Amino acid sequence: MVPAPPARDPGETGVLTLSPTGRRTRLAACAVVLAVLLGGNLWGTDADFPFGPFRMYSTRADPDRPVVSTRVVGLTAAGEEIRLSGGEVGLRRAEFEGQLSRLAEQPDLLSLLAESYADHHPDAEPLVEVRVVLRRYALEDGRRTGEVTDDVVVAHDLEATP
Template sequence: MFAQNHSDHSDQGPGETPTSLPPAQHVNETSTDKNTENLSKNPDIKPLSTTSRSWRFALAALGFVILCFGQIFNTNDWFPLGSLSQYSYGRPLDSPTRSVRIIAVNTEGNDIRVPLNAKGVGVGRAEVEGQLDAIIADPSKLEGLARAWHGLHPESPQFTHLTMERVTSYVKDGKPTGQSDVEFLAEWTVQGNYGETQ
């Protein structure tokens, strides 16, 4: 067997490609032609009808309109097609930073900062800031935070009064200066008697 193989290729010069093997390009073209032929013969593969194309186009157009609406009116009500204001964006190094905080008075008479996260009241700061205008217009929406705190921490002192503030911190060359301003935004006296259920 080995002798036969040697004699089959003994008449080829160094570096020559065996004539029995077709070039790689020829093999690829042949394979492509066969695939195209198989697809054309498959009766299950049909082009989209005019109706199918129309409703797909209408759905894409509707999504685009909702996305534009969310950007123009700065709302996250139709997430993820809203303004996505919870995401960070670049700012100049000397530009002040602003954040919202909520201070609660609890049933023990202590002032505490409401933890705006999933473990604290079930929502994050971004969700609260995204509804800032609505909360200022209707402070009773803060009642939901007191209710959520009670649901997650029934054994802890409960909220009796909530105050929302905006803190503006000043920076220079990207570093805090230590100066800040506090702006009152809204307040709400909790209506539910959550402390009585402990």
């Protein structure tokens, strides 16, 4: 047999009310959070997220500015380009982009990518150079014009590596 629920007082509404101090505390906490969010949106940077704007989603790119794509390629002795970004060596493009300044200071780190490529593709022709290339796609009114330019920002000659 299930016991009956306790009888309710007919004057009880079941709603708990906050004390005036509790209401003031909650209002003050809300005001502080809103002030921090407003200040972050006005003066913050991406590093302040979530209290600052995440500019990737809060701004619009100029439809006439080129789109830049980072590529990492290896060159064979025959001059063939082998794509190393996109997971071919265990790293994605965003991971390369995050390391660009480090790679510019220490281009010999690119030899590690060539080693990883050789480990994953033992039958492939060996690489003689690894390059980080910024490919720019020209836009006009937000549409590709067909003009593409490549700028090599870091290169490492693997044959010169001891």
